[in-house]
Amino acid sequence: MTLLQQGLIISALGISLTFAALVVVIGLILLLRALFPATAPSLRLAASPVHESAERERSAAILAAVWYVRNHMQPARPTDPALGHRLESPPGGYWRAAPGLDEQ
């Protein structure tokens, strides 16, 4: 047997195997469809896909806007309404000025 014949046989075998596997898969799909027929939700696919896509985009845009506002415009955690108040008044009696003064 020449090398050419050998190559042709291997190719033919490979193609046969591939198609056989394909037949098995298609058969399996057909069997499953027969066992589990399509129900109502699949019908929705027929309804205007363009309209649904626009709806989804709108929802996504609203969600993105809400997230942006939440992340960038508002603090990420509860804020302390008294933050900074203590700095607005002069030091209390516990405060001591530059070191050394008390010893004098």
Added chain:
Amino acid sequence: MTDSPTPESLGRELEERRQQAAEAGGADRIAAQHKKGKLTAGERIAAFLDPGSFNELEPYRAHRHTAFGLDEQRAPGDSVITGFGRVHGRMLAVYAQDFTVLGGSFSEVQGQKVARLLDLALDSGVPVVGLMDSVGARIQEGVYGLAAFSELFWRNTQASGVVPQISVMLGPCAGGSVYSPGLTDFVIMTEGSSHMFITGPKVIETVTGEKVGLDELGGAGVHNSISGVAHFAAPDEHSALALTRQLLSYLPANNAEPAPRIPPADDPHRMDARLDSLVPTDPGEPYDVRAAITLIFDTDTFLEVHAQFAQNAVVGFARLHGAVVGVVANQPMALAGVLDIDASDKIARFIRFCDAFNIPLITLVDTPGFLPGVREEHGGIIRHGAKIVYAYSEATVPKLAVILRKAYGGAYIVMSSKHIRTDVVYAWPTAEIAVMGAEGAVQILYADKLKDRPDREQAERESVEAFRREFGSPFAAAESGHIDDVLHPSETRPKLIAALELLRDKRVPIRPRKHGNIPL
């Protein structure tokens, strides 16, 4: 029988004498001063202080010397105007050397007038501002002038750390007289017209043969960027005086007062999302730390000190919810933010000023360490670097630190680490706290293991990655308590304000001692 004076005649005489004192140098010299684009001493004081607030002292005092024709050159008030007035409504002492009187030369009377002003300022606890424009010592007065210098230097030293002292250089300042501004807290120089040096170009050429120009030797550019003698440069006199007013707005009148507060004009809760992406995760990539300062502190309140000197470190005053703070930061844009001799001196001096005048310190850390090199070692980087440790350790004001990215080795310790009693230390998620950078550490730790491997580069990369996983995040330091918390960068502002509130009344017991011995 002579006519006895009337109230009107006495009043006229007073007005005439005031006029004479105001034009002490004479119309020609005043015109010459204006021709040089410079103001007279009186005009400077008027431009500097709040309108109508100046009260002059000893305007008629004149010198007593006669040698070398001095008896024919007596002017009321001599070569300096001294007094007190207000800036932004706050009292201070001010003196201005009068170049129109004997070149503003430092005389016995000038020394006595300025010394008395410093005594009053010290007793009253108000800042002292000197507007300097003088040829130097009045040679004709001999040792009397030198004695006057010495009195001033002694008082500058006594006042150091008690009341803020600012020198505004508006003309020449040569010889021994440079030590007075050298002893003060801040030196502001005008570009082109002010010069400072111990020995002038002619003496230098005679002694060493070096030829050098005035600006090149002691101009504002040189002292602001190379020597570090000056802290600020201003393009002209009016800008210099405006800058001095701005600087004073950050300073307390004395060391017994807190720094002046202003009503806060910025939201304490402000969390700027730009901070979250400011620091590159690549440790080798530079960024401008001043952007972080701008976004963290109250808007438009940062006043950088020593902006042109040792640019690998950034120091300056800012406000946080209206309260004055001193900001110290490493600058990755310059020399990758390493600490060298100049940066150490710059940082240490600023820390000590803030500590002396009750200004809390906030440190932003991103440094790969001390600058290696023979020049640095021979220059005494050990001694200079130790100044930072000393200054931070000695400081008792509230101390906060945020590690932005790199904090390696000795530089981690000295840059306001918890171990030298920084009160609160935060880190950003980009922080790396380690003995050294990953590449350097791998070279040392795995040198033997790596040297014979055929896939050395790959193995090295893997080891670097492993090292980074261990120390490349702040959580290892957080787990061991070496930092207090890891923050989203945008949270830094409210976190610092809250910490500053906690520490507002901080007091630390000080062991009695004469003084410490900072490694100078």
